[in-house]
Amino acid sequence: MSVKIFVPCDAAAISVGADVVAHAIQEQITARRLDLKVVRNGSRGMFWLEPLVEVETLRGRVAYGPVSVDAVAGLFDAGFSDGKDHPLRLGLTEEIPYLKNQERLTFARCGIIDPLSLADYVSHGGYKGLERALGMAPEAIVEEVTQSGLRGRGGAGFPTGIKWRTVLNTPGDQKYVVCNADEGDSGTYADRMIMEGDPFVLIEGMTIAAFAVGATGGYIYIRSEYPHAFRTMKRAIALAYENGYLGANVAGSGKRFDLDVRLGAGAYICGEETSMLESLEGKRGQIRPKPPLPAIEGLFAKPTAINNVISLATVPIIMEKGGAFYRDFGMGRSRGTLTIQLAGNIKHGGLVEKAFGLTLRQAIYDFGGGTFTGRPLRAVQVGGPLGAYFPESLLDTPLDYEALAAQKGLLGHGGIVVFDDTVDMAKQARFAMEFCALESCGKCTPCRIGSTRGVEVIDKIIAHQNRPANLQLLDELCELMVDGSLCALGGLTPFPVLSAVRHFPEDFDKPAPVLPAHVGERAQETQQWR
Amino acid sequence: MNQTSTWDAERALSRIRELAHLPGPLLPILHALHEEFGYIHQEAVPLLADELNISKAEVHGVISFYHDFRNAPAGRHVLRICRAEACQSMGCEALVSHVENHLGVKMGETTADRSFTLESVYCLGLCALSPSAMLDGKPYGRVSHQVADFLIDSARRHS
DSSP states (O other): OOEEEEOOOOHHHHHTTHHHHHHHHHHHHHHTTOOEEEEOOOOOSBGGGOSOEEEEETTEEEEEOSOOGGGHHHHHHTTGGGTOOOTTEEEEGGGSHHHHTSOOSTTSSTTTSOTTOHHHHHHTTTTHHHHHHHTSOHHHHHHHHHHHTOBOTTTTOOBHHHHHHHHHHSOOSSOEEEEEEOOOSTTOOHHHHHHHHOHHHHHHHHHHHHHHHTOOEEEEEEOTTOHHHHHHHHHHHHHHHHTTSSBSSGGGSSOOBEEEEEEOOSOGGGGSHHHHHHHHTTSOOOOOOSSSOTTTSOGGGSOEEEEEHHHHHHHHHHHHHOHHHHHTSEETTEESEEEEEEEESOTTOEEEEEETTOBHHIIIIIITOSOSSOSOEEEEEESGGGSOEEEGGGTTOBSSHHHHHHTTOOOTTSEEEEEETTOOHHHHHHHHHHHHHHHOOSSSHHHHHHHHHHHHHHHHHHTTSSHHHHHHHHHHHHHHHHHHOSSHHHHHTHHHHHHHHHHOGGGGSSOOOOOOHHHHHHHHHHHHHO | OOOOOOOOHHHHHHHHHHHTTSSSOHHHHHHHHHHHHSSOOTTHHHHHHHHHTOOHHHHHHHHHHSTTOOSSOOOSEEEEEEOSHHHHTTTHHHHHHHHHHHHTSOTTOBOTTSSEEEEEESOOSOGGGOSOEEETTEEEOSOOHHHHHHHHHHHHHTO
């Protein structure tokens, strides 16, 4: 059997040249008549090392990276296909500290297998969770997931088992499982990585969810900014059908589960679950007031279990190893592992799956290696565009749902965006409002109008117009948005805004910059409104 | 380069009918039309309303709600630059200004020779390799000003 050389097909790896590197390696193999096979795997999530090429050896997989096209011929000359030395050699992949110090449960296979090989998936423990679930009553599956302590990884942190129980207990001729893969938060990419690197784990998780709640239909709603993930999921679903893992008789159980992928269309709000349901039904992605909960009246008015990609992709290992195994990781009420995504101005950006409880500082420095630019860190945004900005002094906060909430922040989907000391926090606060105005669905006034007024008020603060009064006005506006908005977009946009004001007041107290004419005019107009 | 055909109502109708059986078919159909023609032609609105038995207002409401759907053809190449927080932390706004100067158009506009359309995008999920961009559906990370110039110039040479 020929030796395997792994070159990731993950979109981030491709973004720094993995496709051309794979091509160059194939050319060398042909020219040198070597008995080697190029396998396109997912990413290990160490993006500063991408394209990370791995070679299978008797001692394990040896990593080389970051590999450029120019380096390929030299790698072959040095004998890298036998794992031999080269300046780019990183040693055994599993021994790289960044990876070795993680606890990879959900991402156990990501970067290791060929994402579209069902044989690889099964030989690496795939479908063991489903196998066990098929021998259990729906109530028992729900109980196992409840016992695991798994909470929604999309951001809300609602216990997955309790959500499933509601769907299970709601009678319905048709029920659905919907996977929210509208990963719109900046600084997050865990959903994309798992869909591109281990798509069958999501299919398996959704199948288990369907059997637990009594659903026969499912959809994965993927954002259009993720064309690679969309294509991989589509192919994986087709393969699962061909091999009897989806359809009328899942794995010979006599049970039906049909699954399809749908593409979003560039609306951030569609990551909100009710807006996503509207979008799936072919409507404007405007949010629905709750109640009714989607668990009772969801897609096409049927009981629907909606879960994030990572929540669902974690279900197979919980079912395989038991709820207690998973619950043993973590701290307090945050059980299991968190998939931390290090992003922005960071030296070693990537995916860190670790039991809950790591502090921000450990994540950013021990794993991330500090800022990319080498300048001092000034601010960190945790949890996407609706997450709070933290100063250096709060970096000892643990990454845990409750600990972050206590600091008036949120964990969200686990994304951490690092900024160095060149950041202007007044600008970041303005952007938060601007983004909300751009992406508001328009259903409720606090979000639709409040965000636009918010941009204007911050412009006035920046322009040094009546600062104390406008800062107070901003505070009141934020309070109104938090209390009065129908969903998290309007309700959480004040988090980054107020945290910027609270932790970085000096940025709201600078001399007025020379503004472009139109900004000044708009500030003038809104003066009357005040 | 974007491979799209000119508007053809017959062709549009057949694409609509291929997908009309799906539950909640409107978004998949709009994506299919967008892929085929590069934008949603005004004439598609009454066609969709008729075929799906919904009002023209509903169709228009959906098309205008989503950022993805254009109402006019784009340039031969579409360059989308991420402007979300992770890319902001790595200087995407300077990159945007640089590219705008290079092409002589603003974000959201198409060059006079119709070679390039510039679009803002809010997160491509390449946040550990910021600033990032997508050119004709292909992702690019660590996009320096030089890389952007190279991408634009080589795309232009090939079309």
